[in-house]
Amino acid sequence: MADVPTHGVPLDSTWLRDHPLPHPRQDTDKNARGRVLVIGGCQKVPGGIQLTAEAALRAGAGKVQIGTIAGAALAIGVAMPEVGIIPLAETEGGEIADAGPARADLSHFDVAIIGPAIVDAHAAGSIVDQFVKAAGTRATLVLDAAALIACAGRERLLHAYPRPLILTPHLGEMAAMLACEAGHVGADPAGSVRRAAETFGAVVALKGATTLVAAPDGSLHVFAGGGVGLATGGSGDVLAGIVAGLAARGADPLTATLWGVWLHGEAGRRCAEQIGPLGFLARELLAHVPALMRGV
Numbered sequence: 670m671a672d673v674p675t676h677g678v679p680l681d682s683t684w685l686r687d688h689p690l691p692h693p694r695q696d697t698d699k700n701a702r703g704r705v706l707v708i709g710g711c712q713k714v715p716g717g718i719q720l721t722a723e724a725a726l727r728a729g730a731g732k733v734q735i736g737t738i739a740g741a742a743l744a745i746g747v748a749m750p751e752v753g754i755i756p757l758a759e760t761e762g763g764e765i766a767d768a769g770p771a772r773a774d775l776s777h778f779d780v781a782i783i784g785p786a787i788v789d790a791h792a793a794g795s796i797v798d799q800f801v802k803a804a805g806t807r808a809t810l811v812l813d814a815a816a817l818i819a820c821a822g823r824e825r826l827l828h829a830y831p832r833p834l835i836l837t838p839h840l841g842e843m844a845a846m847l848a849c850e851a852g853h854v855g856a857d858p859a860g861s862v863r864r865a866a867e868t869f870g871a872v873v874a875l876k877g878a879t880t881l882v883a884a885p886d887g888s889l890h891v892f893a894g895g896g897v898g899l900a901t902g903g904s905g906d907v908l909a910g911i912v913a914g915l916a917a918r919g920a921d922p923l924t925a926t927l928w929g930v931w932l933h934g935e936a937g938r939r940c941a942e943q944i945g946p947l948g949f950l951a952r953e954l955l956a957h958v959p960a961l962m963r964g965v
Contacts, residue, residue, distance in 0.1 A: 679892075679893075688928075690918065703780070704730065705733045706771060707725065708735075709737060709785040715786075717786030720903045721786075723749065725911070727956070728912075728932070729914055734753040735755065738756075755771045760792065775803050779808060782813060782910065783797055793815035797819050798823075801830055808832075811837070813908075817838045824868050834870065835925070837909050838874075839875075839876045840876075859889060863883045874908075878893075884923050892934055898948070899934070904954070907955065911958060912929035912930075936957040
């Protein structure tokens with residue numbers, strides 16, 4: 670991307686101390702700590718959804734439920750005894766065919782994440798439609814991966830959602846969202862992320878070596894940490910889960926996104942120091958998140 674913009678607010682320890690995360694009371698039960706519904710996974714990437722679900726738990730959510738293809742549901746449930754599982758019908762291509770059974774439970778959740786480990790944008794778009802149009806929902810929606818590709822053509826639908834969405838694209842996904850060439854986003858990342866935030870009525874985090882976070886009001890924050898090691902498979906799934914877990918705890922969409930970006934980046938920095946600048950795995954980020962939240 671182009672040079673780091675200088676007019677954004679730096680996302681650093683000063684900002685974090687001035688904007689603390691909500692903390693549950695000592696007598697809070699798991700439901701009151703926040704409930705996250707994660708919809709994603711497919712036959713080609715059956716385990717990726719686990720990264721998102723665990724990240725939400727590591728960020729402090731009290732309960733997490735996964736809606737994924739029936740063919741992977743049992744294995745994921747055994748691998749993750751901390752979460753609930755909703756098996757969903759799948760297409761011949763191994764994508765989620767109908768998220769209806771998960772959508773029916775949406776009123777019980779504070780946050781729903783749609784898109785991690787889904788390959789087909791058409792399948793993701795159908796799920797987005799189901800959830801955005803769900804009557805009476807109060808959940809914050811986090812869209813990631815294929816669900817971001819599906820945003821194009823759904824601008825009015827998404828903007829009309831009663832709460833600001835949270836979108837976490839990389840450069841290519843941002844270009845698809847805005848129906849433009851990736852080079853246009855790279856030449857003006859600040860303008861692009863602000864345009865997306867306004868268009869979709871969302872908090873948008875444009876991931877990269879420098880991550881830019883824009884809100885619908887035009888405000889811009891800049892995070893220059895993290896390192897190249899975070900450019901690895903599953904890293905974005907982890908970020909989406911962290912953000913969702915923080916939002917479920919009661920952080921507003923902008924605060925949850927900014928804290929999530931910082932925690933993700935700092936976890937990458939610690940992995941780089943302890944393991945090496947390249948070669949650490951996305952799942953190795955997860956264990957660092959609780960201590961980082963405590964240390965600010």
